[in-house]
Amino acid sequence: MPPVSLSVVIPAYNEERRLPALLTALCLDLDRIVEKVGMKFIEAIVVDDGSTDRTAETVGSFDGLPGRLRLIELPANRGKGAAVRAGMLAARGERALMTDADMSTPLGDIVSLAEALDSGYDLAIGSRALPDSRILVHQPLIREQMGKGFNVLLRLATRIPWRDTQCGFKLFRLETTRRLFEAQRVEGFAFDAEICIRAWRLGLRLAEIPVSWSNDPATHVRLGRSSLRMALDIPRIAAVGRGRRGVDIPDTGVVGVGLAGDEESLGA
Numbered sequence: 646m647p648p649v650s651l652s653v654v655i656p657a658y659n660e661e662r663r664l665p666a667l668l669t670a671l672c673l674d675l676d677r678i679v680e681k682v683g684m685k686f687i688e689a690i691v692v693d694d695g696s697t698d699r700t701a702e703t704v705g706s707f708d709g710l711p712g713r714l715r716l717i718e719l720p721a722n723r724g725k726g727a728a729v730r731a732g733m734l735a736a737r738g739e740r741a742l743m744t745d746a747d748m749s750t751p752l753g754d755i756v757s758l759a760e761a762l763d764s765g766y767d768l769a770i771g772s773r774a775l776p777d778s779r780i781l782v783h784q785p786l787i788r789e790q791m792g793k794g795f796n797v798l799l800r801l802a803t804r805i806p807w808r809d810t811q812c813g814f815k816l817f818r819l820e821t822t823r824r825l826f827e828a829q830r831v832e833g834f835a836f837d838a839e840i841c842i843r844a845w846r847l848g849l850r851l852a853e854i855p856v857s858w859s860n861d862p863a864t865h866v867r868l869g870r871s872s873l874r875m876a877l878d879i880p881r882i883a884a885v886g887r888g889r890r891g892v893d894i895p896d897t898g899v900v901g902v903g904l905a906g907d908e909e910s911l912g913a
Contacts, residue, residue, distance in 0.1 A: 726836025
């Protein structure tokens with residue numbers, strides 16, 4: 646059986662400093678990592694979300710992924726969701742990994758996400774909130790509490806069972822999930838939650854998988870502005886969930902698996 650082709654989508658806003666390390670890791674490590682789970686890394690897509698630094702030039706000057714590095718430039722800063730959507734709709738692989746430029750989750754954790762897709766799931770989301778998740782470097786307390794607060798509000802508004810929709814490490818089977826991005830409307834940080842809700846509405850299967858995660862103290866996220874925008878997006882996301890009337894999102898009761906039947910900087 647031929648290997649499953651893999652695209653990597655990297656949303657980027659003012660990431661000239663952090664991108665070289667990620668691109669080098671993709672060049673040196675990813676082929677070996679994904680070969681173990683029957684995948685072939687065919688391309689990395691960096692989506693420059695209207696950066697004002699040398700993000701585009703950094704990608705253009707990197708020579709370690711010949712024929713496998715693509716750059717998409719958005720004409721203006723629109724948000725992480727807009728950048729991810731552009732990358733996913735352009736991806737040529739059978740599967741696509743979304744990863745943040747700061748490598749908060751190590752590339753090796755793609756193995757457990759790929760195993761979930763091998764077992765029949767359509768998308769696998771990395772999670773920092775499960776018992777087996779490994780938080781190696783915590784965020785400052787106020788950021789951590791605000792993130793948890795967003796997830797609590799989201800779960801109350803939508804009844805979703807997943808504990809962490811916002812981790813920037815997710816793997817998609819594009820044959821079944823590309824349509825999620827075609828329908829996506831939220832362009833800010835809360836887009837992940839919309840994607841999960843749309844997956845449930847379409848009867849797709851979603852696995853929440855524990856990953857390792859380290860906070861990058863150089864994050865660009867604006868605490869007040871980004872948090873407010875995310876909070877304002879919750880009613881829009883809840884409305885998407887209510888579109889499937891008379892059906893509740895199932896709580897599987899299985900730890901680690903859920904079933905789905907700003908000028909905005911992108912670093913998390």
